[in-house]
Amino acid sequence: MRYQNRFFIAFFTFLSFSAACKADGQWVQTNGPRLSTHPNRTVSVLGVSQNNVFLATPNDSIFFSHDGITWSKTAKPLNYQIRFFDTSSTNLFVIVNGGIFFTTDDGASWTAASNGILGLDIRSFAATGGNLFAGTANGGIYLSTNNGANWTLSNAGIPNSTVQSLAAIGTTLLAGTQYGGVFSSTDDGAHWNAASKGLTSIGVTAFGINGSTVFAATVDKGVFVSTDQGANWTSANGGLTSNAAFGFATSGANTFAATNSAGIFLTTNNGTAWTAVNNGLPTTILGGFAALNGTLFALTANGALFSSANNGSNWTSIDVGYDVSKYLTVPALLATGNDLFAGTSTNGAFRSTDNGDSWTAANKGIESANITGFAKIGTNIFVGTGYASNDSGGGNASAAGGVYLSTNNGDSWEKVYAGYSAAYIGASGSNLFVGIDSSVFLSTNDGTNWIPANTGLPGANVFTLAVNGTSLFVWTYYGGVYGSTNDGTQWAPAQIGLPDQSNRIGSFAWIGSTVFAGTGGNGVYYSTNTGASWLPVPQGSTPNGIQSLKAIGTTLFAGTAGGLFLSNNSGTSWGPFGSGLPNYIGSIDYGDTNLFVGTSEGVWRTEVTSFLSAVSGHSQSLNGAAQAYPNPFPDKTTINISLPESGVAEITIVNILGNTIARLFDGELQLGQHSFSWDASNVAPGNYWCIVRMGGRTERIALSVQR
Numbered sequence: 245m246r247y248q249n250r251f252f253i254a255f256f257t258f259l260s261f262s263a264a265c266k267a268d269g270q271w272v273q274t275n276g277p278r279l280s281t282h283p284n285r286t287v288s289v290l291g292v293s294q295n296n297v298f299l300a301t302p303n304d305s306i307f308f309s310h311d312g313i314t315w316s317k318t319a320k321p322l323n324y325q326i327r328f329f330d331t332s333s334t335n336l337f338v339i340v341n342g343g344i345f346f347t348t349d350d351g352a353s354w355t356a357a358s359n360g361i362l363g364l365d366i367r368s369f370a371a372t373g374g375n376l377f378a379g380t381a382n383g384g385i386y387l388s389t390n391n392g393a394n395w396t397l398s399n400a401g402i403p404n405s406t407v408q409s410l411a412a413i414g415t416t417l418l419a420g421t422q423y424g425g426v427f428s429s430t431d432d433g434a435h436w437n438a439a440s441k442g443l444t445s446i447g448v449t450a451f452g453i454n455g456s457t458v459f460a461a462t463v464d465k466g467v468f469v470s471t472d473q474g475a476n477w478t479s480a481n482g483g484l485t486s487n488a489a490f491g492f493a494t495s496g497a498n499t500f501a502a503t504n505s506a507g508i509f510l511t512t513n514n515g516t517a518w519t520a521v522n523n524g525l526p527t528t529i530l531g532g533f534a535a536l537n538g539t540l541f542a543l544t545a546n547g548a549l550f551s552s553a554n555n556g557s558n559w560t561s562i563d564v565g566y567d568v569s570k571y572l573t574v575p576a577l578l579a580t581g582n583d584l585f586a587g588t589s590t591n592g593a594f595r596s597t598d599n600g601d602s603w604t605a606a607n608k609g610i611e612s613a614n615i616t617g618f619a620k621i622g623t624n625i626f627v628g629t630g631y632a633s634n635d636s637g638g639g640n641a642s643a644a645g646g647v648y649l650s651t652n653n654g655d656s657w658e659k660v661y662a663g664y665s666a667a668y669i670g671a672s673g674s675n676l677f678v679g680i681d682s683s684v685f686l687s688t689n690d691g692t693n694w695i696p697a698n699t700g701l702p703g704a705n706v707f708t709l710a711v712n713g714t715s716l717f718v719w720t721y722y723g724g725v726y727g728s729t730n731d732g733t734q735w736a737p738a739q740i741g742l743p744d745q746s747n748r749i750g751s752f753a754w755i756g757s758t759v760f761a762g763t764g765g766n767g768v769y770y771s772t773n774t775g776a777s778w779l780p781v782p783q784g785s786t787p788n789g790i791q792s793l794k795a796i797g798t799t800l801f802a803g804t805a806g807g808l809f810l811s812n813n814s815g816t817s818w819g820p821f822g823s824g825l826p827n828y829i830g831s832i833d834y835g836d837t838n839l840f841v842g843t844s845e846g847v848w849r850t851e852v853t854s855f856l857s858a859v860s861g862h863s864q865s866l867n868g869a870a871q872a873y874p875n876p877f878p879d880k881t882t883i884n885i886s887l888p889e890s891g892v893a894e895i896t897i898v899n900i901l902g903n904t905i906a907r908l909f910d911g912e913l914q915l916g917q918h919s920f921s922w923d924a925s926n927v928a929p930g931n932y933w934c935i936v937r938m939g940g941r942t943e944r945i946a947l948s949v950q951r
Contacts, residue, residue, distance in 0.1 A: 271824050274600025274847045277586050278571040291329025292536040293336035296350055299549065300326040306351050312539055312551045312562055318351030330369035339366045344378065344392055357392020372412035375432050379407025385419060387433045401436035402427045411451035413458055416473040420448025420460060428474045442477035443468055452492025454499045457514045461489035467501055469515040480515025488611060493535035498555055500540065502533035505611040508542060510556055521556025528608055573828070574842025578618035578625070579835035583653055585625070586847050587615025593627055595654045599838055600847050609657035610648050619671035624690055625650045626676060627657065630666030647678050649691050660691025670711030675731060679706030679718050684732055697732030710752035715774060717759070719749040725761070727775035738775030753793035753800060755814060762790025762802060768815050781815035794832035798931045798946055803829030808841055812930040870936060876948035879925040883908070883934050883945060890914045893938040897922055924949045
């Protein structure tokens with residue numbers, strides 16, 4: 245009979261969840277973050293051919309324009325994903341996944357040019373004389389002497405490496421590689437020689453040519469110039485504020501450089517000095533850059549197209565005339581004060597100051613478009629980033645992971661830690677932690693200095709990091725979960741009871757001293773002994789495919805690949821919370837008046853003002869003592885309140901959704917001790933709050949009904 249009662253309680257609780265979901269307030273899709281016109285990752289680059297500028301759309305349709313004002317749709321080369329355009333020949337070539345096509349009639353028809361190169365990962369392209377050259381990933385350079393009808397390997401003297409950029413100046417052909425610097429050929433690619441004298445970076449992403457001057461963009465050392473066709477190089481970074489450039493454009497004597505994170509720069513003296521020319525661009529993270537007949541075109545990371553007719557002094561938005569608006573997936577959220585930050589894995593960070601009604605890109609200074617998480621210490625905001633690859637032109641400029649600091653609510657960011665893989669961050673008090681590569685590091689001064697916090701870790705890559713007070717947990721790749729109870733000074737394995745260590749733990753959350761772990765395929769686990777051992781929450785009620793966990797007071801939310809779930813009894817039973825939401829819920833946070841979730845279709849919100857007021861601690865306290873006894877209790881409890889002053893008071897009981905279910909008092913109370921009884925025999929087991937309000941101030945007591 246005892247087990248029957250337990251089953252009935254759990255079943256009744258689940259029913260109460262289902263009913264609550266129907267009355268949980270309306271979920272509203274905010275206006276972003278989304279791509280307003282052209283998503284960056286599918287519009288690899290802008291291209292110009294003769295008197296036209298070309299661009300590709302998310303479904304790989306191609307548009308062209310003579311003036312950047314009136315656009316026409318042209319044919320596309322079958323159903324291939326477009327990588328980039330090349331216009332170094334009199335024909336327009338389009339490089340797709342696994343092949344090459346060209347057009348002689350502005351895209352009305354396309355001819356395949358992939359025999360001998362089909363299926364290769366083509367990263368760069370160039371034409372000189374009657375020859376075509378294609379640089380590949382890990383396959384070197386290929387040559388065609390018949391306009392792409394056939395291709396043969398042309399690698400003598402050059403390592404069999406990734407060729408990210410190609411350019412021709414006079415009779416010299418230059419090749420920029422990912423790890424080997426620059427090579428040159430003066431015999432149409434028959435032989436190659438190293439040409440990196442003076443070059444201090446081994447990764448060259450793009451070339452630009454203006455007259456007899458060659459510009460080289462690198463992944464980490466900025467721009468270099470050569471005036472002798474690559475025989476010698478000198479650094480040319482005066483005025484540049486980014487060390488990673490990905491492309492060039494020329495207009496008369498002017499040369500423009502596009503950088504990964506600082507926008508566009510102009511030089512009028514062959515690189516001796518550069519000046520930023522970003523006025524009117526909403527973000528300085530770019531996805532494409534080109535020039536046509538004195539007009540510059542820039543594609544931003546969040547997909548918008550801009551042009552400038554005055555050498556970059558001013559930029560104006562271009563409406564191509566079609567809508568490919570697309571909401572972004574949001575795996576990271578931070579609600580702080582009036583600001584809401586959303587992190588995407590493909591288009592960087594966004595900020596809203598009006599609960600999501602409008603969004604702006606917040607990426608100035610951030611080199612990677614892959615946001616892994618946010619943290620806050622005082623008024624400082626931190627963002628962790630992961631590895632991201634920006635295909636631009638023939639190049640493949642890449643941004644590694646790192647940690648960035650903003651002291652002005654995301655208006656700009658400064659890198660405070662650089663790594664090679666994704667950075668996962670967490671903060672507690674003045675301590676900032678980053679899990680990156682196979683290590684954890686700690687900073688106590690907002691990222692100015694870092695010290696290792698690795699003792700006991702297995703040396704496996706860190707992919708999840710969570711912080712609560714002095715307690716930390718990480719999940720490491722094929723190393724499982726490790727925990728620390730002393731700010732990362734010492735780590736110990738914390739895998740006992742969890743699924744196989746290869747089963748990713750993507751999130752942790754705490755309710756009091758109990759820590760919860762969300763797994764990818766085995767539901768939720770909990771530990772009451774700081775991770776020494778774990779137990780699964782009762783099977784049959786736990787959601788699977790956990791993407792995020794969030795504890796708000798004593799309520800636990802789980803974002804999954806199949807929707808949002810809620811438990812108000814420490815994970816014993818769960819119910820869906822969010823009818824109408826997309827299935828994928830990647831992140832959860834709450835502000836003063838709204839609960840926010842990051843989904844596969846942007847950010848959604850619901851108003852839970854009373855509930856969030858009860859759990860968030862934003863209201864000013866009464867500075868009086870308040871307690872309930874017994875607590876937990878099966879049916880009745882007594883609430884004792886000590887008021888520091890007299891006044892009009894309201895005392896209510898609310899459920900986890902903020903709905904008032906009992907009003908214990910509403911009227912004048914004198915200074916001193918007061919007691920009130922609550923009979924909970926007619927409510928479902930679970931967590932509730934007693935809210936005491938007086939004169940704009942609030943006291944709250946967590947209540948737990950258990951049977």
